[in-house]
Amino acid sequence: MYKYQEALISYQEKIKAVASEEMVLNLGPQHPSTHGVLRLELITDGEIVKEVIPHIGYLHRCFEKHGESLNYAQIIPYTDRMDYMASMNNNHAFVMGVERMLGIENDIPKRVEYIRVLVCELNRIASHLIAIGTYGIDIGAFTPFLWCFRDREHIMNMLEWASGARMLYNYIWVGGLFYDIPVGFETRCQEFVAYFKPKMQELNELLTDNQIFISRTANIGILPLDVAINYGCSGPMLRGSGLKYDLRRVDEYSVYPEIDFEIPFAKGEIGQVGDCWNRYKVRIDEIEESLKIIEQCTEKLTKEHKRTTEFDPRALVPKKTVPKAQDFYVRAENPKGEIGFYFIADGRSDKPFRIKSRGPSFCNLSVLPEISKGVMIADLVAIIGSLDIVLGEVDR
Numbered sequence: 001m002y003k004y005q006e007a008l009i010s011y012q013e014k015i016k017a018v019a020s021e022e023m024v025l026n027l028g029p030q031h032p033s034t035h036g037v038l039r040l041e042l043i044t045d046g047e048i049v050k051e052v053i054p055h056i057g058y059l060h061r062c063f064e065k066h067g068e069s070l071n072y073a074q075i076i077p078y079t080d081r082m083d084y085m086a087s088m089n090n091n092h093a094f095v096m097g098v099e100r101m102l103g104i105e106n107d108i109p110k111r112v113e114y115i116r117v118l119v120c121e122l123n124r125i126a127s128h129l130i131a132i133g134t135y136g137i138d139i140g141a142f143t144p145f146l147w148c149f150r151d152r153e154h155i156m157n158m159l160e161w162a163s164g165a166r167m168l169y170n171y172i173w174v175g176g177l178f179y180d181i182p183v184g185f186e187t188r189c190q191e192f193v194a195y196f197k198p199k200m201q202e203l204n205e206l207l208t209d210n211q212i213f214i215s216r217t218a219n220i221g222i223l224p225l226d227v228a229i230n231y232g233c234s235g236p237m238l239r240g241s242g243l244k245y246d247l248r249r250v251d252e253y254s255v256y257p258e259i260d261f262e263i264p265f266a267k268g269e270i271g272q273v274g275d276c277w278n279r280y281k282v283r284i285d286e287i288e289e290s291l292k293i294i295e296q297c298t299e300k301l302t303k304e305h306k307r308t309t310e311f312d313p314r315a316l317v318p319k320k321t322v323p324k325a326q327d328f329y330v331r332a333e334n335p336k337g338e339i340g341f342y343f344i345a346d347g348r349s350d351k352p353f354r355i356k357s358r359g360p361s362f363c364n365l366s367v368l369p370e371i372s373k374g375v376m377i378a379d380l381v382a383i384i385g386s387l388d389i390v391l392g393e394v395d396r
Contacts, residue, residue: 021045022043022044022045022050023043023044023045024041024042024043024044025041025042025044025377026039026040026041026042027039027040027041027042027377027380028040029055029058033138033381033384033385034384035134035384035385035388035389035390035391036059036389036390036391036392036394037058037059037391038054038055038056038058038365038389038391038394039054039055039056039058040052040053040054040055040368040380040384041053041054041055042377042380044377047376047377047378048374048375048376049372049373049374049375049376049377049380050373050374051369051373052368052369052372052373052380053369054365054366054368054369056365056391056394056395057395058391058395059391059392059394059395060395060396061081061392061395061396062396063078063079063081063082063357063396064354064355064356064357064396066078067352067355068351068352068353068354068355069351070351071320071321071350071351072098072174072321072350072351072352073173073174073321075094075352075355076091076094076095076170076172076173076174077168077170079091079093079094080167080168080169080170081168081392082339082357082359082392082393082396083127083334083335083336083339083359083361083390083392083393084167084168084390084392085126085127085130085167085335085390086123086124086126086127086334086335086336087123087167087168087169088116088119088120088122088123088159088169088171088172089120089123089124089127089332089333089334089335089339090334090339091169091170091171091172092116092120092172092254092332093330093331093332093334093339093340093341094330094341095172095173095174096253096254096330096332097328097329097330097341097343098174098321098323098343099174099175100328100330101323101324101326101328101343101345102174102318102321102323104175104316107316108175108176108316109176109305109311109313109315109316110255110300110304110305111301111305111306111307111311111313112176112177112313113254113255114255114297114300114301114305115177115180115181115297115301115313116172116177116254117254117255117256117259117293117297118181118189118293118294118297118298118301119159119162119163119169119171119172119181121290121293121294121297122155122158122159122189122290122294123155123159123335124286124287124290124335125152125155125196125287125290125291126152126155126156126159127335127336128283128284128286128287128290128335129148129149129151129152129155129287130148130152131283131335131388132144132148132203132207132280132283132284133145133146133147133148133149133152134385135280135385135386135388136148136207136213138381138382138384138385139213139216139217139381139382139385140212140216141206141207141210141212141213143206144203144206144207147199147202147203147206148203151196151199154192154195154196155192158185158188158189158192159171161182161185161188162179162181162182162185163178163179173314173317174317174318174321175314175315175316175317175318176312176313176314176315176316176317177313177314178313179313180307180311180313181301183307186298186301186302187298189294189297189298190295190298192294193291193294193295196291197291200284200287200288200291203284204284208280208281208284213277214270214271214277216276216379216382217271217275217276217277217280217382217386218270218271218272218275218276218277219271219272219275220271220275220276220277220375220379220382220383221275221276221371221372221375221379221382221383221386222272222274222275222371223237223240223241223274223275223279223367223370223371224241224274225241225242225243225273225274227241227367227370227371228241228243228274228367229243231363231366231367231370232363232366233337233363233364233367234337234338234360234363234364235333235334235335235336235337235338235360235364236279236282236283236286236335236336236337236388237279237337237360237364237367237387237388238337239263239264239265239266239282240265240266240273240274240275240278240279240281240282240386241266241273241274241278242265242266242267242268242273242274243265244263244265245263245265246263246333247331247332247333247338248261248332248333249263251331251332253332259293259296259297260292260296261289261290261292261293262289263289264281264282264285264286264288264289265282266278266279266281266282269281276382276383276385276386279386279387279388280386283388286335320350321350322347322348322349322350323343323345323347324345324347325345325346325347325348326343326344326345326347327342327343327344327345328342328343328345329341329342329343330343331358334360335388336360336361336364336388336389336390336393337360337361337363337364338358338360339357339358339359339360340357340358341355341356341357341358342354342355342356342357342358343355357396359393359394359396360393361387361388361389361390361391361393361394362393362394364387364388364389365387365389365394368383368384368387371383
């Protein structure tokens with residue numbers, strides 16, 4: 001009996017010695033929980049993560065270098081492929097910058113602007129549904145994933161009806177649109193809003209208020225507000241840390257100043273401000289606000305700025321885009337945060353001398369090592385999902 005106890009104690013000591021040794025693990029780049037081709041090098045002490053080192057570049061497509069050899073209109077399809085979950089929003093930000101450089105931003109018809117906001121908010125909902133559905137499946141909830149993709153399909157069908165493409169649209173052009181929205185599009189949007197509002201209530205009952213989901217996300221991956229600001233976080237990441245900051249209100253671009261909507265931000269109803277649950281909740285609330293914006297846009301498009309035979313969405317589209325020599329930065333509120341484009345125009349060519357993109361996913365990913373120290377590997381998966389990154393935008 002004594003020898004058995006001695007052997008057992010010796011075995012337990014060996015286990016402790018092994019458990020206390022540091023180990024290097026690779027999470028990705030093929031692992032589905034990394035939301036793309038992202039490789040995370042983990043230094044672990046047993047199940048505890050001591051350090052996270054992100055390795056990026058697996059999806060690099062030289063967007064900025066391509067932009068130097070293409071004219072402004074030809075670059076628009078390349079912006080689609082950055083955050084391919086929110087292509088309309090990328091189009092809008094890029095086009096808005098070129099229009100401001102040309103000095104025609106105040107000449108864009110109101111109907112064009114309301115259509116732009118309408119399709120961008122539809123795309124925002126579609127992007128958040130991807131974020132919420134995949135986040136649920138990361139943690140083990142399969143049903144919300146299916147529900148989110150089912151409802152996202154309605155938006156994909158509508159945007160395909162308007163632009164001819166399901167994900168990469170090239171719909172918003174410099175000076176206007178590829179084409180006016182189809183007849184009956186506004187009615188279809190109103191029908192979608194009426195259909196989708198009860199579905200959001202069901203999703204909240206299934207996931208948001210689910211005690212298992214709350215246990216996996218509340219008080220996990222806490223991002224303090226000062227750290228979020230210092231790392232350049234934006235969008236739901238920043239608002240999830242308690243700051244009421246949205247470029248649609250701050251910069252008041254397009255027709256957003258004419259639209260009534262609130263800016264959701266974390267209040268710590270469950271867990272702690274800055275944790276995974278609060279970042280998730282901000283996206284849920286943003287969907288509700290986007291539905292309000294869609295309702296107002298469809299009302300404007302059917303009344304004050306309704307369709308006329310004289311309306312031409314391409315009336316202001318320039319045949320050749322040659323801005324004056326200038327350096328110019330434009331930014332907009334994408335589903336994932338601040339998307340920015342920095343242009344250097346030489347005043348002679350219709351191609352930018354230099355173009356630089358500021359992707360929100362890149363900055364949001366940069367804070368991952370800071371908020372992942374000391375967590376368990378299973379919690380690291382929850383933290384990654386709460387960032388809502390897309391590697392097409394990180395790598396570009």
